[in-house]
Amino acid sequence: MSGYWDPHIERMPLKDLHALQEDRLKSIVRYVYDHSAFYRQRFKDAGVEPGDIKSLADVTKLPFTRKVDLRDTYPTGMFSAPKSQVVRYHVSSGTTGKPTVVGYTRGDIETWSESLARALTSIGLGRDDTIQVAYGYGLFTGGLGLHYGAERIGAAVLPIGTGSTERQIELMQDLGTTAIACTPSYFLHIMEVAEKMGVSIQEDTNLKAGIFGAEPWSIETRKRIEEGTGINAYDIYGTSEISGPLCTECMQQKGIHIWGDIFLTEVIDPKTGEPVDDGERGELVFTTLHKFALPLIRYRIGDLSVMTNEVCECGRTHPRILRIMGRTDDMLIIRGINVFPSQVESVLMKIPEVGDHWEIIVDRKGVLDMMTVKVELTEKGFSDKIGDLMRLKKKVSKELKGVLNIAAEVDLVEPGTIPRSMGKAKRVTDNRKV
Numbered sequence: 545m546s547g548y549w550d551p552h553i554e555r556m557p558l559k560d561l562h563a564l565q566e567d568r569l570k571s572i573v574r575y576v577y578d579h580s581a582f583y584r585q586r587f588k589d590a591g592v593e594p595g596d597i598k599s600l601a602d603v604t605k606l607p608f609t610r611k612v613d614l615r616d617t618y619p620t621g622m623f624s625a626p627k628s629q630v631v632r633y634h635v636s637s638g639t640t641g642k643p644t645v646v647g648y649t650r651g652d653i654e655t656w657s658e659s660l661a662r663a664l665t666s667i668g669l670g671r672d673d674t675i676q677v678a679y680g681y682g683l684f685t686g687g688l689g690l691h692y693g694a695e696r697i698g699a700a701v702l703p704i705g706t707g708s709t710e711r712q713i714e715l716m717q718d719l720g721t722t723a724i725a726c727t728p729s730y731f732l733h734i735m736e737v738a739e740k741m742g743v744s745i746q747e748d749t750n751l752k753a754g755i756f757g758a759e760p761w762s763i764e765t766r767k768r769i770e771e772g773t774g775i776n777a778y779d780i781y782g783t784s785e786i787s788g789p790l791c792t793e794c795m796q797q798k799g800i801h802i803w804g805d806i807f808l809t810e811v812i813d814p815k816t817g818e819p820v821d822d823g824e825r826g827e828l829v830f831t832t833l834h835k836f837a838l839p840l841i842r843y844r845i846g847d848l849s850v851m852t853n854e855v856c857e858c859g860r861t862h863p864r865i866l867r868i869m870g871r872t873d874d875m876l877i878i879r880g881i882n883v884f885p886s887q888v889e890s891v892l893m894k895i896p897e898v899g900d901h902w903e904i905i906v907d908r909k910g911v912l913d914m915m916t917v918k919v920e921l922t923e924k925g926f927s928d929k930i931g932d933l934m935r936l937k938k939k940v941s942k943e944l945k946g947v948l949n950i951a952a953e954v955d956l957v958e959p960g961t962i963p964r965s966m967g968k969a970k971r972v973t974d975n976r977k978v
């Protein structure tokens with residue numbers, strides 16, 4: 545088992561952690577009320593004042609905030625700190641709408657780095673490690689976020705960013721990279737390119753850990769990565785609004801530790817906004833307890849997960865969320881049935897003939913929704929015999945129908961034909977919306 549970066553905080557008895565959260569909640573509510581016209585108005589509309597927040601349970605008196613609020617107040621209308629205290633901006637790519645801008649004070653960058661230092665230590669990394677940061681640098685939070693966290697623990701950082709896949713593999717060998725941080729879909733591509741170059745990640749590199757996130761990925765994909773390379777693949781979570789990548793699983797790989805001194809996490813029913821029970825699935829809502837340029841109060845993040853407050857076997861007391869199963873707005877409704885891309889991934893990754901890359905295409909023919917799942921086969925799974933392909937197509941369709949409860953058209957394609965992504969993979973094309 546790995547050590548702790550900040551044992552006092554990470555193992556804090558729950559009673560003390562809750563007391564700290566309560567103090568910080570009261571302070572941040574007062575702070576946003578005093579510093580942000582946006583929050584003052586929101587609180588006024590909801591009929592709540594800072595003095596009404598007397599305990600943790602009172603958080604539910606506060607109004608929710610959402611991504612649309614950041615868009616409506618673009619670029620910095622939700623900030624609580626004056627410009628003179630802001631030392632950095634990041635900007636979301638805006639693939640699902642107008643971009644959103646997030647900002648940091650020096651202290652916010654410090655908290656972000658500390659949070660990642662705890663996380664990286666919890667997966668066994670330290671000053672003897674070389675961490676290859678292959679998330680995008682720049683406006684995306686992944687590259688710089690991991691960079692600061694990795695430097696904080698004294699590891700050597702290789703700030704390569706995305707792309708140049710052959711170079712990634714060469715440098716991984718030359719510099720003895722022990723951990724890589726990138727999207728899981730990009731790592732699958734790195735594995736593929738390494739194989740083509742005749743490099744065995746297991747035999748020819750020192751890689752022992754992957755820090756994979758920024759997009760949904762299934763347990764089955766983890767299994768493929770771990771079995772294919774001998775590394776441990778850890779889930780890392782965060783969103784630009786809450787700073788960027790912040791929290792990971794520990795070596796137990798039983799959920800992502802969400803640092804309770806930094807966030808108050810709620811899980812709600814996305815339809816009613818009411819809290820769900822511990823262990824029930826719902827939408828994550830974060831209140832940032834220790835962030836000052838852009839504090840977020842009851843921010844509905846849109847991601848669906850399950851939270852547990854059970855103390856982890858690693859000794860960390862902070863709540864954990866289980867693998868993100870998608871976003872509320874990722875969910876496709878096909879002929880009235882809810883389909884999450886993550887369900888499709890789980891089915892496909894269990895079928896050995898299926899490669900690592902796939903896509904969902906949704907069309908509307910007349911009044912009927914049609915879902916096509918385009919599936920790339922592995923070299924071994926690919927056959928030029930029609931009979932073999934037909935049998936496989938039937939098998940994939942049957943497995944998908946078993947889980948999704950609707951029929952999908954399956955389109956088997958040759959290895960290497962689906963475009964590879966260096967960052968977040970785009971798995972779904974919904975032609976109904978355009």
Ligand code: DLL
Pocket residue numbers: 636679685686756757758759760761779780781782783784785788789790845847867868869870871
């Ligand atoms: O993706 C921050 C990040 C960078 C996380 C590097 C992890 C590693 P955004 O671009 O704002 O920020 O996108 C955030 O990505 O709301 C989730 O829907 C999704 N996401 C992030 N991590 C995971 C994960 C970064 N581990 C959005 N599993 C979030 C599933 C994830 N989805």
